[in-house]
Amino acid sequence: MTAVFVYTDDMLHKLFHKLNTGVLIALTAVSYLALAFVVYFIFREALPLFSQVSVWDFLTGTRWMPVDYGSGTAFGIFNFIAASVIVSLLAMIFASVLGLGAAVFLSCAASEKIRRVIYPFIDLLAGVPSVIYGFIGIVVLLKIFLKVGVHTGSCVLAASILLSVMLLPFLVSSCSETMLKMKEHYLPGARAMGVDYWYSVATIVLPSSFKNILLTMMLAIGRAMGETMAVMMVIGNANLFPTLLGKSETIASVIALEMGTAVADSPHYHALYAAGLVLMLLVFLINTGIAFLRNRLIRKEA
Amino acid sequence: MKLEVKDLSVFYGEKQALENITTGIPEHMITAVVGPSGCGKSTFLRGLNGLLREEKGVTLKGEILLDGENCSSLSPDDLRHKIGLVFQTPAPFPFSIKKNMIYGAKYYGLRNQKALDRMVEEKLTQAGLFDEVKDDLNKNALKLSGGQQQRLCIARALTVDPEVLLLDEPCSALDVKSSAAIESLLLSLKSSLTMVVVTHNLAQARRIADKVIFLYNGKLIEEGTADQVFDSPKDPITKDFLAGVFG
Numbered sequence: 373m374t375a376v377f378v379y380t381d382d383m384l385h386k387l388f389h390k391l392n393t394g395v396l397i398a399l400t401a402v403s404y405l406a407l408a409f410v411v412y413f414i415f416r417e418a419l420p421l422f423s424q425v426s427v428w429d430f431l432t433g434t435r436w437m438p439v440d441y442g443s444g445t446a447f448g449i450f451n452f453i454a455a456s457v458i459v460s461l462l463a464m465i466f467a468s469v470l471g472l473g474a475a476v477f478l479s480c481a482a483s484e485k486i487r488r489v490i491y492p493f494i495d496l497l498a499g500v501p502s503v504i505y506g507f508i509g510i511v512v513l514l515k516i517f518l519k520v521g522v523h524t525g526s527c528v529l530a531a532s533i534l535l536s537v538m539l540l541p542f543l544v545s546s547c548s549e550t551m552l553k554m555k556e557h558y559l560p561g562a563r564a565m566g567v568d569y570w571y572s573v574a575t576i577v578l579p580s581s582f583k584n585i586l587l588t589m590m591l592a593i594g595r596a597m598g599e600t601m602a603v604m605m606v607i608g609n610a611n612l613f614p615t616l617l618g619k620s621e622t623i624a625s626v627i628a629l630e631m632g633t634a635v636a637d638s639p640h641y642h643a644l645y646a647a648g649l650v651l652m653l654l655v656f657l658i659n660t661g662i663a664f665l666r667n668r669l670i671r672k673e674a
Numbered sequence: 675m676k677l678e679v680k681d682l683s684v685f686y687g688e689k690q691a692l693e694n695i696t697t698g699i700p701e702h703m704i705t706a707v708v709g710p711s712g713c714g715k716s717t718f719l720r721g722l723n724g725l726l727r728e729e730k731g732v733t734l735k736g737e738i739l740l741d742g743e744n745c746s747s748l749s750p751d752d753l754r755h756k757i758g759l760v761f762q763t764p765a766p767f768p769f770s771i772k773k774n775m776i777y778g779a780k781y782y783g784l785r786n787q788k789a790l791d792r793m794v795e796e797k798l799t800q801a802g803l804f805d806e807v808k809d810d811l812n813k814n815a816l817k818l819s820g821g822q823q824q825r826l827c828i829a830r831a832l833t834v835d836p837e838v839l840l841l842d843e844p845c846s847a848l849d850v851k852s853s854a855a856i857e858s859l860l861l862s863l864k865s866s867l868t869m870v871v872v873t874h875n876l877a878q879a880r881r882i883a884d885k886v887i888f889l890y891n892g893k894l895i896e897e898g899t900a901d902q903v904f905d906s907p908k909d910p911i912t913k914d915f916l917a918g919v920f921g
Contacts, residue, residue, distance in 0.1 A: 554768075561765050561827065564723070565778040565834045566755030575777070580768045 411652075418649040421447065421642035430646060436611045438630065438640035447643040451613050453650065455620040459528060459603060460596035463535035468589050470536070471543030478544070479551035480573045491545070498541035506605030509534040514606055522617050526608030529616045534602050539592045550584040551577050583669045590662045597655050600624035623651040676701040676838060676868040677722065681736035684717055684726060684892075691717045693892045694736070699838070699885075704860060704869045706883035706900070708876060710920055713889045715872045719840050722870065723757040724750045740838070755782070758836035762843045764823035766815035766830070771798075771807055774815045774826060778834040793833065801829035802859050821852025825859060832863075839863070841871045845878065857882050876916065880904050888912050 421430070425447045433448015478487055513534060514525030554577045562572035600622075608619025609629060627644050634641040675698035684692040692714045699705050699722075707715045720726045726734060728750060738745045745753055766774050775794040776784075784790060794811070798804035803825045807813070815826055824844060831839060841860070845853035853875075860869060860882055873879050879886060879900070886903040888896045896903055896912045907913045914920060 557765055558767055560761060561767065561830070562777070563725075564754055564759035564761070565781070565831065566751040566753070567778065567781050568751060571781065576767055 414645055414649050414652060417642060417645035419642075419646075420637075421639060421646045424639055425643070430643075431650070434611070434613070436626075438634070438643060445639060447639065447646075449623065449626070449643075449647050449650065451611050452621055452623045452626050452647065453654070455528065455607070455614040456597055456622040456624065456651065456654070458614045459531050459535060459607070459620075459622055460593050462529070462532035463539055463596045464589055464593045466532060466536035467539040467543050467592060468585075471540050471547060472585065474540070474544045475547035475551055476573070476578075478548040479555055480577060494541045494545055497537075498545075502538065502599060502601040503605075505534055505538055506602040509602060509606040517617075524608065524619075526606055526619050527617045528607060528614045528620050531603045531607040531620075531622075534606055535596050535599055538599065538602060539596060542595065543588055543592055546588045547581065547585050550581045550588075554580045587662060587666055587669075590658065590665070594655050594658045594662070597651065597658070598624060600628050604628055623647050627651075675699060676741065677870075678739040678742075679722075679736070680739070682718075682721060682738065683735040684714075684721055685733040685735075687731050691892050692721070695889075695894050696736075697887055697894060697897055699868060699870055701868050702864055702866075703884035704864060704871060704882050705885040705887060706879035707870060707872045707887045707889060708874070708879050708915075709889035709895075710915065711874065714892045715874075715889055716842055718889065719759070719842055719870065719872050722838075723759050723840055724748075724753045725759070755834055756836055757838045757840060758831040758834065760824075760828055760831050760839065760841045760844050763847050764820060764827045766818070766823050766826050768814070768816055770812045771815050771818070771826065772811040774830050775833055778830065782834060797829045797832045798826075800832060800859075800863065801825045802855060802862075803829055819852070821848050821855060824848060824852065824856060828856070828859065832867075836867070838868045838870065841869065843872055843874065845873070845875065853878070876904075888915065890915070 425433075430447055430449060431453070432450050433446060434450050435446035435448050436451075437443065437446040439445065478490060482490065509530060513530045516525075517527060517530055518525035555573070558576050558580060559569075559572055562576055563569070603622055604625035607621060607625065609621045609625055610619040612618055612620050614620035627648055630640070631644055634644055677699035679695055679697050679699075682692055682695040683690065695718065707718060709715055717726065721734065722738060724745065726732050727746075740748075740753075740756065748756075767777060769777075772794055775797060776790045779790060779793055784793065795804060795808075798807065803822060806822065807818070815823065818826060824847075828839075828841075828844070845856050848856065857878065860871065863869065871879070871882065883900045886898065886900050887894060888903060888909075890911055896907060896909045903912065904916065907916055
C-alpha cells in the first residue's frame with residue numbers, strides 16, 4: 373500500500389512541478405508579449421509618417437506645424453529631443469548633488485534612530501503623484517522665477533529643478549543603502565588602524581560605492597526622460613531650443629498635449645507616434661548603456 | 675607586562691558582560707583568551723582597544739594600562755594606532771593589494787613612493803604573503819582566497835606599526851591549511867609584537883599560546899602558562915571545559 377502512495381505522491385510532485393514551470397513560462401510570456409505589442413503598435417502607427425517626412429528631417433527639423441494653416445505642415449522634433457535630454461540631464465545632476473549629500477548623511481552621519489525616522493519620509497516622497505509635484509511647481513517654483521524676472525515663470529530650469537526633486541527619493545535610498553553596506557563591511561578595518569572616521573568615509577565608502585552611484589544616476593536619467601506631467605506643467609511648452617531660463621517642450625509633453633486633438637490617421641497623429649518611438653528608443657539606448665556598463669564593471673570586479 | 679587590566683567590568687545596559695577582570699598581557703608573547711561562546715571573550719578584546727568606549731549603552735569600569743600608562747588618557751584613534759585589531763571575517767578594502775597595504779601608512783604621513791614600496795614588501799613578507807602575490811600587487815584584494823585575505827588583513831594591520839595586535843578568532847572562517855599558515859605567521863611575529871588571540875579552538879590555543887586566560891560567564895576563572903592551564907588546571911570549571919563537558 374505504502375508503495376502506491378509514494379508513487380502517487382511522486383506523480384503529484386511531478387505534476388505540480390510541470391504545472392508550476394508551465395504557469396511561470398506563461399506569465400513570463402505574457403509580459404514579453406505586452407512589450408512586443410507596445411513596440412509593434414508604436415512602429416505600426418509611426419511608420420506611415422516617414423512616407424511624407426524623411427527620418428532626417430523629422431529628427432533634425434525645428435519647425436513643428438502639424439496642422440496646415442496656409443504655410444504647409446512641418447514635422448521637426450529636434451527641439452523636443454533636445455529639451456527631453458537637457459531637462460533630464462540637468463535634473464539628474466541637481467538630484468545627484470543633493471542626493472549624494474543626503475545619502476552620505478543618512479548612511480554615515482545619522483544614527484540608527486534618525487535613519488529609521490527619515491527613511492519612511494523618503495519613501496513617502498516617492499509616492500507623491502507627479503501632478504501634485506506639478507502643482508507645487510506652479511505655486512512655488514514659477515512664482516519665484518516670475519519674481520526674478522522670467523516671463524511667466526515657466527522655464528527649462530524650473531522643470532529640471534522640479535524633476536530633480538522627483539528623482540531624489542530613488543537616488544537617496546539607493547545610494548544610502550549602498551553606502552551603508554560599504555560602511556558596515558569595510559570601515560571597521562580602517563577604524564581598527566586608528567584612521568579618522570570621516571577620512572575613512574571619504575577614502576573607502578565613497579570610492580567603493582562609486583560604481584553603484586554611477587549606475588543609479590544613469591537609471592535616474594532613464595526615469596526622468598519619460599516623466600510627463602510635472603514637467604509639462606512648468607516648462608512653458610513652446611517649440612524652442614532649450615535654454616535655462618527659456619521655455620521649451622519635451623517629447624513627452626508634446627505627445628500628452630496634442631494626442632487628444634490629433635485627427636486619427638492624419639500625419640499629425642502618425643508624427644506623435646513617431647515622436648513616442650524616438651523617446652522609447654532614447655530610453656532604450658540609455659538602458660542598454662547601463663546594462664553594458666554594469667556588465668563591464670561586474671566583470672572587472674570578478 | 676605590556677598591558678595591565680585592572681578590575682575591568684563591562685555592562686551592556688543592565689547586563690554585566692565582564693566582572694572584575696584583573697590580568698596582564700606579557701610583552702612579545704601570544705596570549706590566548708578561551709572560553710565557551712558568550713563568556714565575554716570578544717567583549718574583553720574590544721575593551722582592550724577602546725572600541726567598547728564608543729558604543730552606546732556600554733558602561734566600562736576599571737582601567738587598562740599600556741606600558742604603565744592609562745589607556746583612557748589616549749584618544750581612541752591613537753589607542754587603536756598602537757593596539758591593532760584583526761577581525762574574524764577577513765574584510766580587505768575593495769582596492770588592489772598594494773592600495774590596501776599603503777592605506778594606513780599614507781594616513782600616518784608616509785608619502786615617499788620608495789619607502790612605501792619597501793614597507794609593502796616588508797610587511798607582506800612578514801605576513802608570509804609576499805611570494806604568493808608579488809607579481810600582481812595591483813590585483814583586486816577581493817580576488818584573493820579567504821586565507822590570503824586574512825593574511826593580507828594581518829599585514830595591513832602591521833603597516834601602521836602597532837605595539838599590540840588583537841585577533842578575534844582569526845581562523846574560524848578558514849580551512850585547516852590556511853589556519854596553519856596563520857598560526858605560523860603569528861608565531862613568527864612574536865619577536866616584534868605582543869598578541870592577544872581570542873579562539874574557541876583549544877588545540878590552536880595550545881599550539882601557539884604562551885599564556886592562556888580562561889573566561890567563563892564574564893569571570894576570569896583561571897590564567898597561567900599554556901602548560902599550566904591545559905595540563906594541570908586547578909579550577910573544576912576549567913577541567914570540565916577542557917574535557918569538553920560544555921563548550
